[in-house]
Amino acid sequence: MSKRAVDSVFQAMFLLTDLRVILRDTAPVHDLDEGQQATVARTLAELEEQVRVIRKEMVG
Amino acid sequence: MKCGLCLEVRDIDETTINIDPIQVGGRLTADAMKAVIAYGDGYSVCDNCRKPNRLDMIKSPPIDAFHRDLAAFVNMDEARVVPGARRGFQAVAGTYVEKGDPVLLTALSHYTEFLSVEAYGGVPLEIQKSPENIITADAAGEKIDSVQREFGRPPKLLYIDHFDYQFGNEHEVKGIIKVAKQNDIPVLYNGAYTVGIMPVDGHDLGADFVVGSAHKSMASPAPSGVLAVTKERAGEVFRTTTAQADLTKRTFGIKEVEMMGCTLMGVTLVGMMASFPHVRERVKHWDRHLSNGRMIVDALLAVDGTAVQSEYPRTHTLTRIDTTGSFDTVARTHKKRGFFLASALKEKGIAGTIPGATKVWKFNTYGMTDSQARYTAKAFQDIALLNGLPVSH
Secondary structure, three states, X not given: OOHHHHHHHHHHHHHHHHXXXXXXXXXXOOOXXXXXXXXXXXXXXXXXXXXXXXXXHHOO | OEEOOOEEOOOHHHHXXXXXXXXXXXXXXXXXXXXXXXXXXXXXXXXXOOOOOOHHHOOOOOHHHHHHHHHHHOOOOEEEEEOOHHHHHHHHHHHHOXXXXXXXXXXXXXXXXXXXXXXXXXXXXXXXXXXXXXXXXXXXXXXXXXXXXXXXXXXXXXXXXXXXXXXXXXXXXXXXXXXXXXXXXXXXXEOOOOXXXXXXXXXXXXXXXXXXEHHHHXXXXXXXXEEEEOHHHHHHHOOEOOOEOOOOOOEOOOOEOOOOOXXXXXXXXXXXXXHHHHHHHHHHHHHXXXXXXXXXXXXXXXXXXXXXXXXXXXXXXXXXXXXXOOHHHHHOOOOOHHHHHHHHHHHOOEEOOXXXXXXXXXXXXXXXXXXXXXXXXXXXXXXXXHOOOOEOO
């Protein structure tokens, strides 16, 4: 298995962790302000890229 | 949702505002959560442990530098990580206390301080609290004199909590340490509710030992903590083994006796390390957390019949409140009885109070965002109004 896949798995979990912390900071109503929404959008885009790498490396 | 077969996912901090008195300062930072993901396996920090094979000397990850940073953080000379503040108490007591030795605690000391003295045969004796639930320097002086008369010698050690766990009250730490020093009594400063949430300067206080709880106040997994000491005490508390096995003639290098060799060998330590830069920064913003706490206390006090049992105005985010004259009057006739309050809070997304408690209870507001603090203050008043309790504005 490639180091690239390993790195992407960790990176994906770290990005999800960043989302988890936003959920904590905005609990209980999770009414995100514009800045938080932009952060979530950027994080999701990075996450999708990591998922793409994982799929390519581990599924083919 | 479950983690594996039997553990429910714990999402209390993702779904609610948690005001549990002991949990809020130990919530992980994002970096600590990431470190937990990467270092969850058993002895995960030992990959690069080389001779002389001791935790505080490992260079990769930079555990050696972290220990120096920890000592500097509380302005002491040397530090070790320990499995919780209680193990720090135990290491100090194990070094100095012998059977029959008097040791001074206070009327508000945590039970683990008593156990640490008991473990070595010491006699725990309490400094009286004032009617306002404050431990004063005068009371400490009186107790020292009393011990001197009774035992014919001064106490072997004195433990003082800067803020106690029962009221979150601030005690006369500096004055108490000064009195102890005048009587040549070493002092253990218990910073379970300070180290990691507000600035602590051990040298300025005059403490011989500073103990902190990382899982309570340093955004770290449990059990974790810090024991920091002066250079004069380091050789005593962190003494190294001199044992030799009788048959095999083995010796055990420079392992430290009170640390039982190495202490936090994996996820707890990396959690501390990953959170540390954030912790070092957050203590500078204690005033903001205190301000939010005061706002919530004042919102509760606006509910007629509510009283605060902690000192007021508040100097800590941990508060003991008495709602016997307010929420408890609702509980007497409510169909959910005493459980109505925790239930109403849960409906509003606030957790961490003891279900059924409507008389005297504690909460801690540390770590909230300003928005969450305003929400919590309003939630208490909304619940009061909904249940017919007058609220002054």
